[in-house]
Amino acid sequence: VGGAGTGSGPSLRPVRSSPVSRAAPERVTVLGAGIVGLSSALALVTRARRPPAVTVVADRFLTETTSAGSGGFWMPYALNDTPAADIERWGSASFERFAELHRSPDVDAAGVSLVEVRGVGDDPPPSWAGSVPNYRALSARDLALMGLGEHSAGFAYTSFVADQERHLRWLTERCREHGVEFERRRVGSLAELSGVAGGGVVVNCSGLGARDLFGDRDVVPIRGQTVRVDAPWVTGVWQADGGATYVIPQRDSVVLGGTRQVGEALEASRDADVADVLERTSRLLPGLARAPVLRAWAGLRPGRSRVRVAAESVPVPGAPALRVAHNYGHGGAGVTLAWGCAMDVLEMFEGMAQ
Numbered sequence: 001v002g003g004a005g006t007g008s009g010p011s012l013r014p015v016r017s018s019p020v021s022r023a024a025p026e027r028v029t030v031l032g033a034g035i036v037g038l039s040s041a042l043a044l045v046t047r048a049r050r051p052p053a054v055t056v057v058a059d060r061f062l063t064e065t066t067s068a069g070s071g072g073f074w075m076p077y078a079l080n081d082t083p084a085a086d087i088e089r090w091g092s093a094s095f096e097r098f099a100e101l102h103r104s105p106d107v108d109a110a111g112v113s114l115v116e117v118r119g120v121g122d123d124p125p126p127s128w129a130g131s132v133p134n135y136r137a138l139s140a141r142d143l144a145l146m147g148l149g150e151h152s153a154g155f156a157y158t159s160f161v162a163d164q165e166r167h168l169r170w171l172t173e174r175c176r177e178h179g180v181e182f183e184r185r186r187v188g189s190l191a192e193l194s195g196v197a198g199g200g201v202v203v204n205c206s207g208l209g210a211r212d213l214f215g216d217r218d219v220v221p222i223r224g225q226t227v228r229v230d231a232p233w234v235t236g237v238w239q240a241d242g243g244a245t246y247v248i249p250q251r252d253s254v255v256l257g258g259t260r261q262v263g264e265a266l267e268a269s270r271d272a273d274v275a276d277v278l279e280r281t282s283r284l285l286p287g288l289a290r291a292p293v294l295r296a297w298a299g300l301r302p303g304r305s306r307v308r309v310a311a312e313s314v315p316v317p318g319a320p321a322l323r324v325a326h327n328y329g330h331g332g333a334g335v336t337l338a339w340g341c342a343m344d345v346l347e348m349f350e351g352m353a354q
């Protein structure tokens with residue numbers, strides 16, 4: 001039952017339900033507490049027809065996750081062969097969610113800011129250009145007026161940044177309010193996961209962890225180095241080198257990046273990468289050369305040939321098959337796609353729980 005997902009949308013074939021009484025809420029274990037897991041958990045408890053009893057199980061929470069160190073910027077990046085239609089659907093749903101939060105009293109707690117993005121270079125308009133307001137090429141006059149006359153081409157659009165330290169905390173609090181429980185543990189095997197799930201549905205948001213736990217060799221780390229500086233004069237996002245160089249203002253710092261090192265699993269910062277990031281971003285905005293460095297950080301994006309959002313019945317030796325809704329492999333765009341993918345998790349869950 002169910003199928004190995006390809007990323008082109010969830011498999012909605014119902015998976016046989018376990019014999020739970022109709023009165024008892026379905027049990028769901030969300031594996032993973034990054035932006036993808038927390039968004040999935042919140043979507044289930046706030047939007048399901050019959051909200052399930054959700055436990056989020058993870059060995060890393062909040063600032064320990066890759067999500068927390070990310071730029072938190074809405075922009076599809078490092079998504080390999082993920083179909084453009086999926087990127088637009090998931091990305092647009094997340095964009096709308098950030099817009100809603102930006103207009104809500106929770107905006108500050110959720111860490112959401114609306115930002116103007118300026119890029120230099122002759123990047124062709126991306127497939128998702130229609131999902132954001134004001135995507136446009138910058139004319140030579142625009143560039144000159146912004147002091148960027150040495151560049152022959154550029155682009156601009158409007159987007160959102162969700163400061164991830166705040167945003168993950170906010171999601172965790174909203175989840176708790178709706179009865180979600182949290183358990184810190186490392187899950188070492190499918191048999192252990194089966195015991196943890198206790199016959200309920202598993203939502204697999206384990207990111208890079210899916211490689212070992214589910215044996216998915218398509219999942220590879222894509223290392224990213226960032227440097228946080230104190231530069232309150234930076235109010236918008238800046239990009240160069242096709243997105244490889246970026247400057248993203250957060251609430252208490254500005255994130256400078258980055259690197260895209262496929263297959264590298266070093267979580268520690270590397271001095272040469274820090275120097276390279278500072279050099280490239282200072283070329284883009286020379287004032288950054290004097291900005292006090294707050295900290296350097298490196299994280300591992302969960303890279304995959306395409307994002308996997310799919311239902312699957314996973315065989316477990318000596319135990320009943322696990323009913324799994326996969327949601328992992330978001331590469332450089334977990335923040336950009338999380339809410340849209342969570343909507344598909346919700347749909348898969350409704351299919352499984354019937």
Ligand SMILES: Cc1cc2nc3c(=O)[nH]c(=O)nc-3n(C[C@H](O)[C@H](O)[C@H](O)COP(=O)(O)OP(=O)(O)OC[C@H]3O[C@@H](n4cnc5c(N)ncnc54)[C@H](O)[C@@H]3O)c2cc1C
Binds near residue numbers: 074209213
């Ligand atoms: C430098 C950098 C900058 C980035 N900037 C952006 C950006 O601006 N915008 C954007 O959209 N994206 C950005 N990204 C990408 C983004 O960070 C990722 O796509 C996103 O964090 C993936 O979220 P996740 O929840 O799948 O994974 P994670 O945040 O890695 O969470 C995985 C969770 O699974 C748990 N887990 C895994 N295996 C197990 C196990 N066996 N047992 C128990 N728990 C387990 C972990 O403990 C953790 O809680 C950036 C990434 C990097 C590295």
